[in-house]
Amino acid sequence: MTNLTSTSTNRVASGVLTKYTFPSSSLGGLSTSVNVYVPDSAKSSPAPVLFYLAGLTCTEDTGAQKGGLFNSAGKEGIALVFPDTSPRGAGVEGEDADWQLGTGAGFYIDATEAKWKTHYNMYSFIVDELPSVLKAANLRLDFSRWSITGHSMGGHGALSIYLKNPALFKSASAFAPIANPAVVPWGIGAFTAYLGASAGTPPTAWLAHDASHLLANSTAPKGSLHLLVDVGTADQFLTAGQLTPEALERAAEARGAKGELELRRQEGYDHSYYFISTFSPDHVAFHAKYLKA
Numbered sequence: 001m002t003n004l005t006s007t008s009t010n011r012v013a014s015g016v017l018t019k020y021t022f023p024s025s026s027l028g029g030l031s032t033s034v035n036v037y038v039p040d041s042a043k044s045s046p047a048p049v050l051f052y053l054a055g056l057t058c059t060e061d062t063g064a065q066k067g068g069l070f071n072s073a074g075k076e077g078i079a080l081v082f083p084d085t086s087p088r089g090a091g092v093e094g095e096d097a098d099w100q101l102g103t104g105a106g107f108y109i110d111a112t113e114a115k116w117k118t119h120y121n122m123y124s125f126i127v128d129e130l131p132s133v134l135k136a137a138n139l140r141l142d143f144s145r146w147s148i149t150g151h152s153m154g155g156h157g158a159l160s161i162y163l164k165n166p167a168l169f170k171s172a173s174a175f176a177p178i179a180n181p182a183v184v185p186w187g188i189g190a191f192t193a194y195l196g197a198s199a200g201t202p203p204t205a206w207l208a209h210d211a212s213h214l215l216a217n218s219t220a221p222k223g224s225l226h227l228l229v230d231v232g233t234a235d236q237f238l239t240a241g242q243l244t245p246e247a248l249e250r251a252a253e254a255r256g257a258k259g260e261l262e263l264r265r266q267e268g269y270d271h272s273y274y275f276i277s278t279f280s281p282d283h284v285a286f287h288a289k290y291l292k293a
């Protein structure tokens with residue numbers, strides 16, 4: 001039995017993109033939308049799955065419409081899942097006042113602060129609820145072969161979700177991720193609101209969602225992690241100190257497992273979807289290596 005309602009369907013590359021809506025229990029019962037691309041190859045054999053987590057201000061459509069992922073995913077026989085970036089219409093006071101918090105800015109964590117915690121549970125939504133809803137719908141997706149990627153806030157989501165659950169995923173990648181959110185303005189703002197300012201500097205509850213902290217302290221067998229990260233050198237948020245890819249490099253060094261992280265600085269590219277769509281075929285190829293091993 002499925003509780004998914006299909007609201008649109010488009011043929012794209014060698015597959016079909018369908019938008020579904022369903023009431024999400026993680027999001028306090030609110031309706032959420034998700035775009036799911038199923039390659040034609042899934043008809044003969046269930047497809048491995050790549051999640052794409054979008055950034056601040058984005059929706060389930062942004063990565064689908066502008067990410068340039070379909071041709072390579074179709075060729076590799078990989079399904080793509082594009083979730084929304086937050087609950088919509090939760091009615092939390094102030095949720096629409098600032099593009100860096102609330103609507104469009106769920107940060108892929110479960111809020112613990114009273115004001116937000118009924119609806120803002122994007123971590124549970126991505127890791128537990130959405131896969132189980134999609135499995136129940138029999139879309140011919142093979143979640144035993146699952147990888148995750150994302151951009152900016154979604155890059156933080158992809159890396160931190162992977163590093164918290166390395167056994168669930170084959171690989172993770174990111175475009176211009178917020179690599180060390182516990183110490184940069186975007187992360188501090190969101191984590192203070194959603195998780196509160198508890199003890200510790202930074203608070204321990206924040207570090208549990210910080211990719212650089214998680215990588216440095218990972219107990220995954222050395223050599224078992226597979227991470228690709230691209231950052232443009234002309235990215236305005238890199239310059240503003242929001243992304244700090246060097247923190248991820250230091251974390252990889254501290255962990256001391258060679259070859260787990262490939263971090264590429266792409267000369268002249270900015271934070272936009274022109275950058276993402278340039279390198280997204282590389283990311284699909286990277287994930288294909290592990291999803292189809």
Ligand SMILES: N[C@@H](CCC(=O)N[C@@H](CS)C(=O)NCC(=O)O)C(=O)O
Pocket residue numbers: 055056057058062066099151152153271272273
């Ligand atoms: N609204 C922000 C920019 C927000 C922004 O750049 N968002 C990124 C993610 S962090 C994005 O992907 N935007 C959607 C798009 O480029 O289509 C501003 O005015 O500075």
